[in-house]
Amino acid sequence: MPDKKRTVRVPIGPQHPALKEPESFMVDLQGEKISSVALRLGYNHRGIEKGCEERTYMQDLYLVERVCGICSHSHATAFIQAVEEIAGLEIPRRAKYIRTLIAELERVHSHLLWLGVAGHEIGFDTLLMYSWRDRELVMDLFAELTGNRVNYAMNTLGGVRRDIAAEQFPHIQKIVDTLEERTKYYIELAMTEETLAQRLSGVGYLSKEDAVRLGAVGPTSRASGADRDTRRDDPYAAYDELDFKVITDDRCDVLGRAVVRLGELMQSYSMIRQILKQMPEGPITVKAPLKIPAGEAVSRYEAPRGEDVHYVRANGTDKPERVKVRAPTLANTQSVAKMLEDGYLADLPIVVAAIDPCFSCTDRTIAVQGNGDSKTMGWEELVQYGVRWYRDRGVDPSRIKVRGDESA
Amino acid sequence: MTVGSAVLSILVFPGFLFLVAFGLAGEFVDRKLYARLQNRQGPPWYQPLADFLKLLGKENVIPEDADRPIFRLAPVFALAATIAAILYIPLWSTTSVLPFEGDLIVVLYLLVIPTVAFFLGGWTSRSVFATIGAFRAITQVFAYEIPLFVALLAPALLANTWSISGIAAYYGSHPWMWLVNLLGFGVALVSLLGKLEKVPFDTPEAETEIVAGSFTEYSGRRLAFFRLAIDCEAIVGASLVAAVFLPFGLGLPPVLGILVYLAKVLLILGTLALLRTLFARLRIDQMVHFCWSVVAPIAFLQILINLVVRELI
Numbered sequence: 001m002p003d004k005k006r007t008v009r010v011p012i013g014p015q016h017p018a019l020k021e022p023e024s025f026m027v028d029l030q031g032e033k034i035s036s037v038a039l040r041l042g043y044n045h046r047g048i049e050k051g052c053e054e055r056t057y058m059q060d061l062y063l064v065e066r067v068c069g070i071c072s073h074s075h076a077t078a079f080i081q082a083v084e085e086i087a088g089l090e091i092p093r094r095a096k097y098i099r100t101l102i103a104e105l106e107r108v109h110s111h112l113l114w115l116g117v118a119g120h121e122i123g124f125d126t127l128l129m130y131s132w133r134d135r136e137l138v139m140d141l142f143a144e145l146t147g148n149r150v151n152y153a154m155n156t157l158g159g160v161r162r163d164i165a166a167e168q169f170p171h172i173q174k175i176v177d178t179l180e181e182r183t184k185y186y187i188e189l190a191m192t193e194e195t196l197a198q199r200l201s202g203v204g205y206l207s208k209e210d211a212v213r214l215g216a217v218g219p220t221s222r223a224s225g226a227d228r229d230t231r232r233d234d235p236y237a238a239y240d241e242l243d244f245k246v247i248t249d250d251r252c253d254v255l256g257r258a259v260v261r262l263g264e265l266m267q268s269y270s271m272i273r274q275i276l277k278q279m280p281e282g283p284i285t286v287k288a289p290l291k292i293p294a295g296e297a298v299s300r301y302e303a304p305r306g307e308d309v310h311y312v313r314a315n316g317t318d319k320p321e322r323v324k325v326r327a328p329t330l331a332n333t334q335s336v337a338k339m340l341e342d343g344y345l346a347d348l349p350i351v352v353a354a355i356d357p358c359f360s361c362t363d364r365t366i367a368v369q370g371n372g373d374s375k376t377m378g379w380e381e382l383v384q385y386g387v388r389w390y391r392d393r394g395v396d397p398s399r400i401k402v403r404g405d406e407s408a
Numbered sequence: 409m410t411v412g413s414a415v416l417s418i419l420v421f422p423g424f425l426f427l428v429a430f431g432l433a434g435e436f437v438d439r440k441l442y443a444r445l446q447n448r449q450g451p452p453w454y455q456p457l458a459d460f461l462k463l464l465g466k467e468n469v470i471p472e473d474a475d476r477p478i479f480r481l482a483p484v485f486a487l488a489a490t491i492a493a494i495l496y497i498p499l500w501s502t503t504s505v506l507p508f509e510g511d512l513i514v515v516l517y518l519l520v521i522p523t524v525a526f527f528l529g530g531w532t533s534r535s536v537f538a539t540i541g542a543f544r545a546i547t548q549v550f551a552y553e554i555p556l557f558v559a560l561l562a563p564a565l566l567a568n569t570w571s572i573s574g575i576a577a578y579y580g581s582h583p584w585m586w587l588v589n590l591l592g593f594g595v596a597l598v599s600l601l602g603k604l605e606k607v608p609f610d611t612p613e614a615e616t617e618i619v620a621g622s623f624t625e626y627s628g629r630r631l632a633f634f635r636l637a638i639d640c641e642a643i644v645g646a647s648l649v650a651a652v653f654l655p656f657g658l659g660l661p662p663v664l665g666i667l668v669y670l671a672k673v674l675l676i677l678g679t680l681a682l683l684r685t686l687f688a689r690l691r692i693d694q695m696v697h698f699c700w701s702v703v704a705p706i707a708f709l710q711i712l713i714n715l716v717v718r719e720l721i
């Protein structure tokens with residue numbers, strides 16, 4: 001029975017060493033056990049969707065690439081696929097293969113990054129150092145193939161920006177071989193290392209029913225036995241021409257999520273090899289219009305963290321009318337509260353990390369209309385509100401010049 | 409012992425100055441080895457000293473709600489207790505600076521004081537992270553301290569003395585008897601990991617859960633002294649384990665003797681660094697369970713072995 005007096009409230013976040021991004025977990029503890037968790041997002045809203053409406057499609061492509069630093073190619077591809085669908089563009093096969101190659105390399109670097117973070121969260125820094133060392137190989141490969149370690153900017157409307165020369169294939173092959181060997185070692189480690197098993201096994205349990213009910217996506221859902229993968233269920237780019245298995249696991253715990261990610265790494269290596277073997281010849285772009293005809297489209301994409309959904313509505317100009325991004329973390333946050341039930345405080349970091357969260361990518365604002373509480377503010381009104389807010393707190397903003405108030 | 413030489417022993421050698429220098433060097437060895445084992449470059453040799461000096465110059469912040477005297481004194485207690493302990497441990501000869509019958513108990517007692525200081529410091533700083541860290545520290549004490557006591561008791565049983573110098577002298581004259589205590593040596597190393605709050609027993613300061621545990625609210629000079637106390641504790645703990653479980657090469661001429669002593673301590677520190685590279689952090693309940701179901705029985709088995717061996721000789 002919960003005893004009010006003995007409950008300790010621990011604020012994990014918005015600033016906390018376990019979290020790489022600002023989000024808040026208000027944890028009530030009974031001894032070392034968690035009795036309740038209050039989750040709060042929204043500390044890093046950046047207004048990207050609104051920003052997209054003010055820019056052209058080509059500019060938006062670079063903007064949505066910055067939704068996430070890890071799955072940058074995922075967001076860019078999901079967005080551009082929607083635009084291409086509205087415009088009725090069919091991109092060349094070679095472009096599809098190059099997009100898929102970058103996508104799978106991105107999955108490799110994302111999963112290796114996750115493995116390191118997971119190691120750090122359970123105090124196993126050696127794993128962090130090892131897997132991040134190996135991740136450097138992929139990052140350097142990205143620099144070689146695309147010119148950038150993150151935010152590769154490979155996509156363009158109607159194809160890809162850069163071609164990959166046949167002379168670069170052996171190098172990619174070599175790196176994939178090295179990484180495959182290392183990944184095999186990590187799989188063995190996850191299966192045999194005693195303290196690792198103690199910290200991961202049975203922790204953060206999420207049954208298949210709950211995973212489906214709470215709408216979990218990606219490795220989080222697959223580790224609970226829910227067999228769903230957009231790459232297979234709704235193929236895009238070159239995935240319909242590749243042979244791969246969807247890795248699932250029925251452990252339903254953090255160890256299962258690690259096993260699924262490691263298994264997916266092995267599948268990614270096999271896919272990269274197939275891409276290198278089957279890469280068709282031909283152009284890498286088709287000519288694309290600057291103005292996109294009116295229409296709307298939803299694009300689904302299997303990012304490393306799960307299904308990424310982009311919605312674009314075009315109105316015949318060179319700027320979209322509406323862009324909506326549903327990052328995979330939003331779909332997975334609901335299940336975190338479920339996983340933390342009756343867990344230990346010590347397990348909180350790893351349980352949260354196990355969905356591979358990307359909270360800044362997730363933050364959106366929603367105005368609830370029709371209940372009388374919400375109201376809309378224009379730019380002028382917002383400036384006045386800001387000035388008032390600071391003046392009430394003793395800050396004099398009269399010497400600060402703001403846009404739309406040039407006379408001051 | 410004259411007053412002059414006593415002051416010299418306490419302040420210079422093997423007391424404060426020597427211990428601080430060796431402690432910082434030991435921290436460097438630990439960090440460098442840890443880094444190299446993880447495929448990293450690691451810090452330069454002066455990094456621990458630089459960290460210490462930098463912290464000395466930083467602002468001291470005391471939380472408003474903290475119990476000020478205890479919050480201030482906790483680091484001093486921790487450091488003073490470790491320095492006092494080294495005076496009773498024979499380093500390279502078979503006698504320590506102040507040997508007496510029963511100093512083994514005193515040293516063990518003195519080495520609990522730093523942990524109690526961590527607890528008091530964390531408890532009085534009133535931060536929720538520090539409080540949880542303090543609780544975990546004190547919970548851990550009950551898990552590793554008793555196996556450590558029992559493990560150190562076993563060689564003493566065989567030597568039939570409560571004095572560390574006496575133990576060293578006994579094993580000095582029975583050169584191969586230390587092999588009997590190998591199980592106890594393992595137990596002592598594991599307990600030392602717990603005492604120093606290193607992975608896999610670093611739950612009291614688990615960064616990803618409770619920020620820095622007991623030390624969360626400490627800053628500047630006081631944090632510097634806490635860290636120095638941990639460095640010194642590592643050396644004193646290693647010296648104690650070396651004196652009891654690795655009692656060979658004692659009584660050699662000074663320079664050679666000191667080298668053997670340094671080698672033994674570095675070997676123990678190296679083993680600790682290796683151990684903390686290998687494992688993930690255990691949860692506090694797993695840690696207590698592990699200590700009581702594995703480490704403590706081994707320690708008692710060591711006692712049993714030594715009682716049998718004593719009857720046989």
